[in-house]
Amino acid sequence: MKKPDxxxxxxxxxxxxxxxxxxxxxxxxxxxxxxxxxxxxKQCYQILEKAEKKINILLKNxxxxxxxxxxxxxxxxxxxxxxxEE
Amino acid sequence: xxxxxPDIKTGQEEQEVFYKEKIEKFFTVSQxxxxxxxxxxxxxxxxxxxxxxxxxxxxxxxxxxxTLKDKNSQLQAVVFRNIANKIKFELKDGxxxxxxxxxxxxxxxxxYQLIISKIEPKxxxxxxxxxxxxxxxxxxxxxxxxxxKKPIPFxxxxxxxxxxxxxxxxxxxxxxxxxxxxxxxxxxxPVKVQGEGAAQEIAEAITELNALTDxxxxxxxxxxxxxxxxxxxxxxxxxxxxxxxxxxxISAVGHEIDLTIADLVADKRALTPSEAGELVVPRKDLxxxxxxxxxxxxxxxxxxxxxxxxxxxxxxxxxxxxxxxxDRLRRWQQRLDEFAQRLKxxxxxxxxxxxxxxSGIAGKLESLSPLNxxxxxxxxxxxxxxxxxxxxxxxxxxxxxxKTIFSKGHVISxxxxxxx
Numbered sequence: 001m002k003k004p005d006x007x008x009x010x011x012x013x014x015x016x017x018x019x020x021x022x023x024x025x026x027x028x029x030x031x032x033x034x035x036x037x038x039x040x041x042k043q044c045y046q047i048l049e050k051a052e053k054k055i056n057i058l059l060k061n062x063x064x065x066x067x068x069x070x071x072x073x074x075x076x077x078x079x080x081x082x083x084x085e086e
Numbered sequence: 087x088x089x090x091x092p093d094i095k096t097g098q099e100e101q102e103v104f105y106k107e108k109i110e111k112f113f114t115v116s117q118x119x120x121x122x123x124x125x126x127x128x129x130x131x132x133x134x135x136x137x138x139x140x141x142x143x144x145x146x147x148x149x150x151x152x153t154l155k156d157k158n159s160q161l162q163a164v165v166f167r168n169i170a171n172k173i174k175f176e177l178k179d180g181x182x183x184x185x186x187x188x189x190x191x192x193x194x195x196x197x198y199q200l201i202i203s204k205i206e207p208k209x210x211x212x213x214x215x216x217x218x219x220x221x222x223x224x225x226x227x228x229x230x231x232x233x234x235k236k237p238i239p240f241x242x243x244x245x246x247x248x249x250x251x252x253x254x255x256x257x258x259x260x261x262x263x264x265x266x267x268x269x270x271x272x273x274x275x276p277v278k279v280q281g282e283g284a285a286q287e288i289a290e291a292i293t294e295l296n297a298l299t300d301x302x303x304x305x306x307x308x309x310x311x312x313x314x315x316x317x318x319x320x321x322x323x324x325x326x327x328x329x330x331x332x333x334x335x336i337s338a339v340g341h342e343i344d345l346t347i348a349d350l351v352a353d354k355r356a357l358t359p360s361e362a363g364e365l366v367v368p369r370k371d372l373x374x375x376x377x378x379x380x381x382x383x384x385x386x387x388x389x390x391x392x393x394x395x396x397x398x399x400x401x402x403x404x405x406x407x408x409x410x411x412x413d414r415l416r417r418w419q420q421r422l423d424e425f426a427q428r429l430k431x432x433x434x435x436x437x438x439x440x441x442x443x444x445s446g447i448a449g450k451l452e453s454l455s456p457l458n459x460x461x462x463x464x465x466x467x468x469x470x471x472x473x474x475x476x477x478x479x480x481x482x483x484x485x486x487x488x489k490t491i492f493s494k495g496h497v498i499s500x501x502x503x504x505x506x
Contacts, residue, residue, distance in 0.1 A: 005240070006240055006241045007240045013377075013380050016384070017383045017387060020383075020384065020387035021387045027391070034387075034388040037380075038381075038384065041380065044377050045377060051271055052271065053264075053271075055274070056272070057273075057276060058274065071272075073257055073260060
């Protein structure tokens with residue numbers, strides 16, 4: 001389950017942009033770097049957006065079987081008034 | 087009852103009578119022991135005793151036996167299992183303690199002893215002492231070593247949270263996460279965070295989350311409270327479950343001033359549950375901003391580069407250098423033409439020479455040709471059959487037919503006579 005690491009990818013993207021901006025690369029090299037940069041940008045973006053918001057609570061029955069269901073905080077100002085509903 | 091004895095008896099007699107009566111009214115050992123016990127229990131119930139612990143014994147029964155002593159005296163004492171289990175700190179020789187309990191007699195041995203129902207270290211709270219002792223022990227074992235600490239993932243996909251579903255901590259954590267990086271998966275493992283069995287539940291939750299494959303980081307904690315309230319997070323079982331967790335653990339117990347053993351073992355200590363929310367996810371808006379800026383720069387650098395290249399191309403195309411190749415080509419073509427011309431001349435010349443040579447040879451050949459001789463009026467004579475020219479009359483005889491070849495045409499004649 002090793003996913004591309006965001007921090008490493010971002011650093012790589014920064015390096016590519018720096019190179020494109022500062023060094024005098026040949027045109028085909030520039031295009032290759034740009035394509036790589038875009039690929040990394042998309043990967044990074046995907047990492048940020050791919051997970052869905054989901055808050056579950058783990059529940060066990062008397063025989064120790066585990067299931068999960070959605071966990072909701074009550075919309076209330078009372079600190080102690082939220083609980084696992086339903 | 088001695089008052090009723092007759093006065094006339096001697097001292098010795100009196101004594102004998104005394105003993106006789108006493109011996110007739112004996113106690114069994116059990117009876118007297120029970121009496122002693124009752125007496126001690128009546129007089130020495132619920133008392134506090136200051137003394138130094140020595141000779142601690144902890145047999146398999148779970149009861150703890152020890153001797154309380156001071157400079158001059160010793161007192162045997164016992165802590166029964168149910169009490170011993172509740173003592174947070176470890177009873178050790180040399181420790182000054184205040185023991186609360188009742189004196190009784192252990193009848194089988196006829197020994198009196200203090201049954202301890204509560205014990206406190208002198209000059210320091212039991213919990214503080216327990217904390218110090220466990221901290222020292224685990225430190226020695228290396229549970230707090232920096233080298234063992236795992237990095238917290240920068241962007242976790244799924245976060246396990248071990249806390250009470252009804253406490254302040256979960257609310258704080260969820261609020262902060264929602265504000266910073268809402269689209270993340272969270273699994274709350276609900277546990278008791280204080281009181282009997284809380285430490286076991288917390289430890290079990292951490293262990294069980296480790297059995298799941300998709301949890302990237304665990305937050306274990308609770309909101310603020312008294313030292314007693316937070317105590318579960320100072321228990322060895324919790325410390326060990328955190329240490330053994332393959333998933334990085336962020337501790338989030340109480341407030342900044344509440345340092346717990348869990349905080350020391352955890353891969354990362356959040357000072358409060360809210361801070362745990364900040365440590366566990368980055369601010370997505372900032373990351374998106376960084377990313378978009380990089381994307382813009384990426385695009386700009388490319389378009390800049392392309393524009394530059396195009397300009398350069400145009401410039402280059404118009405430059406002398408770029409035109410030069412055509413010039414050179416033309417020059418080469420010219421040279422080729424010249425060369426070809428020269429080649430042609432040479433060949434013609436060679437051919438002519440050869441031709442001349444050939445006609446010279448042909449002339450020579452011609453002059454040698456017998457046909458030319460014939461042209462000059464000579465003839466060639468051969469036998470009628472065969473074309474070998476005849477150079478003498480020898481071999482010829484009268485009546486043989488011969489052929490005489492002229493420059494043009496020939497005649498056949500018969501030899502009439504031969505003269506040599």
